[in-house]
Amino acid sequence: MPNLNINGRNMSVEAANDTPLLWVIREQLQMTGTKFGCGAGLCGACTVHLNGEAVRSCQTSLADAVGKKITTIEGLSAKGEHPLQKAWVAEQVPQCGYCQSGQIMQAAALLSKNTNPTKEEVVAHMDGNLCRCMTYSRIQKAIMRAASDMRTASATGSERRAT
Amino acid sequence: MNKHVKDLAPETTDLSRRSFLVGTAATGLVLGYAASGIDHALAAPASANVEPSVWYSIAPDGLVTVTCGKADMGQHVASTMAQIVAEELGANWKDMRVQLASNDPKFNDPVLGAQITGGSWSTMMNFDAMSRAGAAGRIALTEAAAASMGVPASELVVRASTISHPKSKKSMSFAEVVKSGKATKTFTADDLKAIKLKSADQYTMIGVSVPQLDIPLKVNGTAKYGIDVMLPGMVYGALVTPPVRYGATVKSVDDSAAKKVPGFIKAVTLDDKTTTTTGWVVAVANTYANAKKAAAALKIDYDGGPNAKLSSESLFAEAKRLQGLSDSGEFFVKDGDPNAAFGTAAKVLEAEYTTNINIHAPMEPMNATAEFKGDILHIYSGNQFATRSGAIAAGAAGIDPKFVVMHQMWLGGGFGRRLDADMMVPAVQAAKAVGKPVKVIYTRENDMTMDFSRPLTYQKVKAGVDGDGKLVALSHDVVSAWPTQRWGIPDFLSPSVDKKGPLDAFTVNGSDFFYTVPNHYVRAIKNEMAHNATPSGQLRSVAPGWTFWAVESMVDEIAHATGKDPAQLRVELLDGKGKNDGGAQRLRNTLLAAMGLAGYGTRKLPKGEGMGVACVSSQERATASWTACVAHVAVAPSGEVTVKKLTVATDVGTQVNPDGIRAQVEGAALWGMSLALFEKATLKDGGIEQTNFDSYTPLRMSQLPEVAVNVIANGEKATGVGEPAVTVVAPAIGNAVFNAVGARVRGLPITAEAVKAAMKA
Ligand code: FES
Ligand code: FES
Numbered sequence: 001m002p003n004l005n006i007n008g009r010n011m012s013v014e015a016a017n018d019t020p021l022l023w024v025i026r027e028q029l030q031m032t033g034t035k036f037g038c039g040a041g042l043c044g045a046c047t048v049h050l051n052g053e054a055v056r057s058c059q060t061s062l063a064d065a066v067g068k069k070i071t072t073i074e075g076l077s078a079k080g081e082h083p084l085q086k087a088w089v090a091e092q093v094p095q096c097g098y099c100q101s102g103q104i105m106q107a108a109a110l111l112s113k114n115t116n117p118t119k120e121e122v123v124a125h126m127d128g129n130l131c132r133c134m135t136y137s138r139i140q141k142a143i144m145r146a147a148s149d150m151r152t153a154s155a156t157g158s159e160r161r162a163t
Numbered sequence: 164m165n166k167h168v169k170d171l172a173p174e175t176t177d178l179s180r181r182s183f184l185v186g187t188a189a190t191g192l193v194l195g196y197a198a199s200g201i202d203h204a205l206a207a208p209a210s211a212n213v214e215p216s217v218w219y220s221i222a223p224d225g226l227v228t229v230t231c232g233k234a235d236m237g238q239h240v241a242s243t244m245a246q247i248v249a250e251e252l253g254a255n256w257k258d259m260r261v262q263l264a265s266n267d268p269k270f271n272d273p274v275l276g277a278q279i280t281g282g283s284w285s286t287m288m289n290f291d292a293m294s295r296a297g298a299a300g301r302i303a304l305t306e307a308a309a310a311s312m313g314v315p316a317s318e319l320v321v322r323a324s325t326i327s328h329p330k331s332k333k334s335m336s337f338a339e340v341v342k343s344g345k346a347t348k349t350f351t352a353d354d355l356k357a358i359k360l361k362s363a364d365q366y367t368m369i370g371v372s373v374p375q376l377d378i379p380l381k382v383n384g385t386a387k388y389g390i391d392v393m394l395p396g397m398v399y400g401a402l403v404t405p406p407v408r409y410g411a412t413v414k415s416v417d418d419s420a421a422k423k424v425p426g427f428i429k430a431v432t433l434d435d436k437t438t439t440t441t442g443w444v445v446a447v448a449n450t451y452a453n454a455k456k457a458a459a460a461l462k463i464d465y466d467g468g469p470n471a472k473l474s475s476e477s478l479f480a481e482a483k484r485l486q487g488l489s490d491s492g493e494f495f496v497k498d499g500d501p502n503a504a505f506g507t508a509a510k511v512l513e514a515e516y517t518t519n520i521n522i523h524a525p526m527e528p529m530n531a532t533a534e535f536k537g538d539i540l541h542i543y544s545g546n547q548f549a550t551r552s553g554a555i556a557a558g559a560a561g562i563d564p565k566f567v568v569m570h571q572m573w574l575g576g577g578f579g580r581r582l583d584a585d586m587m588v589p590a591v592q593a594a595k596a597v598g599k600p601v602k603v604i605y606t607r608e609n610d611m612t613m614d615f616s617r618p619l620t621y622q623k624v625k626a627g628v629d630g631d632g633k634l635v636a637l638s639h640d641v642v643s644a645w646p647t648q649r650w651g652i653p654d655f656l657s658p659s660v661d662k663k664g665p666l667d668a669f670t671v672n673g674s675d676f677f678y679t680v681p682n683h684y685v686r687a688i689k690n691e692m693a694h695n696a697t698p699s700g701q702l703r704s705v706a707p708g709w710t711f712w713a714v715e716s717m718v719d720e721i722a723h724a725t726g727k728d729p730a731q732l733r734v735e736l737l738d739g740k741g742k743n744d745g746g747a748q749r750l751r752n753t754l755l756a757a758m759g760l761a762g763y764g765t766r767k768l769p770k771g772e773g774m775g776v777a778c779v780s781s782q783e784r785a786t787a788s789w790t791a792c793v794a795h796v797a798v799a800p801s802g803e804v805t806v807k808k809l810t811v812a813t814d815v816g817t818q819v820n821p822d823g824i825r826a827q828v829e830g831a832a833l834w835g836m837s838l839a840l841f842e843k844a845t846l847k848d849g850g851i852e853q854t855n856f857d858s859y860t861p862l863r864m865s866q867l868p869e870v871a872v873n874v875i876a877n878g879e880k881a882t883g884v885g886e887p888a889v890t891v892v893a894p895a896i897g898n899a900v901f902n903a904v905g906a907r908v909r910g911l912p913i914t915a916e917a918v919k920a921a922m923k924a
Pocket of ligand 2: 100131133
């Protein structure tokens, strides 16, 4: 039985190697925050992190995920307080909300490497994530807000370290 | 009406004749309108253990939970309802919670008498009832507190979930009053009517952008949508849908290869007496991945049926033929005599406007979970029309609708798609066939090719202008499938003015505009061929999405033909005479607001750029939200259109949550732009050709223009905001393209090829 490391826990699953990771997460592990939107890598609703990279779980086989660290929306932060999640609430981003787990996971991969993205970098990074409710401008604002919050936090953090 | 779909007649639930009960139950205080009709036994005076038609409850810890009978598909309607209750109740916003209703008739819409969400009706129709419910709760709590404190109720002040007596400095929280068990009261219908509601200047909650109650659940993955339902012992169904949208039949199913798929349980060929689906097969297996593998392994032989040769071209050709017949269709508007007026007009303009098939494609693909428990069929699905969907589920199961319980979930997008109930049929019949709960999930391909789409439309508009350049006659023929007639509910059809028979007003709404035109007719013509081949549905904004495309393009064409500024011509036509008094002035003001905000006509734009205006009274004359748009576009020599900015003004009367309204209007405007430029589905050999987001391509972030929204709240009654802005954008863009490069495009979507061709012409 394959073993998955997901949100910091090891869990054994029972599924064929070619099963899309998406369905393993949703059905077997019953973590339904990761969504199915297109099954073809075209919408981003199913985005999770594999070793910190944003990937489409509908296009990732179970076999490809074994031995890697998987993070889903449920594991992005312990209490749902990732700067992006807070910014998403502050900007009141979600409408139906269905695409938003994927949007947040996609954005989180960007900010983990670059907490000072330009608008163009944000658009280029996020363009694969569809939002049928068209919340795009609020998504952009929330990413910028979270980035700024992260910069402030790390600035005060390093000041503290320096003293 | 289909005899397999029963009980569709909306039950009258006139709250103005109902009493309101406040009673104590084990869970705290329950408050609601006494039910009528089938459960009127409960309409006895409030007493312990009696749960009236609960609209909200207050738990012993003071948390107020409002039950929402509306489908929440991103418009935050549950939160809005809670906000209206909280205003009159005097509750603290942080104590408010929402939950979704099941399909018990007690949660029916007080005005429509059914559970249906659409047409931007929710806020408008529930405002008074929710306000009175909140006020009644406050009165009951206050009287109970007065008794406990030994002071007159009239001296008490209610604020932020606390009832205080300023003179004695005594106070009680809602929680304490609830725990006292004394807040029991019955209001007669007359008592309720006599309650004096707050006036707008007394509001502390309405008009404030309080945070939407559903948003926290939607940033941490905990909001449960239909697709997330998990039941013990549940198995999964994957669909095989035929190559033809409607009318195919299954001749044979060979499941020998599917049988080799591990976990495969059964292939179920639907026997759909509700006629919602044709030729569908469900492969049932232990997991969805296995169900999909099994579905792919099924070898199915079809008879394509009567529509198997049809294409978008044949539907357009049929529409033209029907429009050409003098006795086609029924009259929706008939003022004066346009045909006679054309004879004496100085100038006559004639044009054809078309729109292609459009697909809802909400991000959550259609799905439903069905479970038979004893006599009861439980359905779990996010649905906009629980009353009818329950009846379809019952029809698919061959049982009476009263044995169906619909469990509402959050909707991963609705846009009108979830008014339909096709997903119930495979879930119900698969669950019946395998004797287990079954969750059926559409693939995106199923979802797109089996959409109840916005119909392909063909409109012919003729306008007559007199010697002074005044518009004196307009004739408007609208040919389309009839989405609402398909429901088989007579109440949703409208009588025609020529008494020829009922017509589907959801194909012509909007064409009865607020412009003053002395001779004006509108004919609603049903395209039977399209109706059968592409069963159509309600797509966000419905008819005004195409009628205003035609009307607002034609008004622009008239302006250019008579040498007038298109915005100025609209202001002239909105003179507020006769039946247009009131509405016309509001629309004119809204248009002027949008023009001002956009700087219309105040500066010279670079070559290849232009601004265009449009203004609409969507959805219906009686329920209009006055909306205007100025689109600013840049057109490349290739014909490619870039939208630089959309400026939208909308008069919504009263706004409950301004930030929520802005979100809706902005989303609606972008939908309008997406439909105007990027979304096109086509029929070929009876099937929809587009199958996923590579060929059907809604707007993405990189295509986002600047959007400026101006919400006008002038204290009139609250109107809907989820849809009108959808309808105003396409004509504004089309008119802007004309102003930019002189290309008049009359078909949606506006493609680079069409613009380029029109530039040359
Ligand atoms: S579901 Fe994976 S990209 Fe759409
Ligand atoms: S919020 Fe509905 S799809 Fe993005």
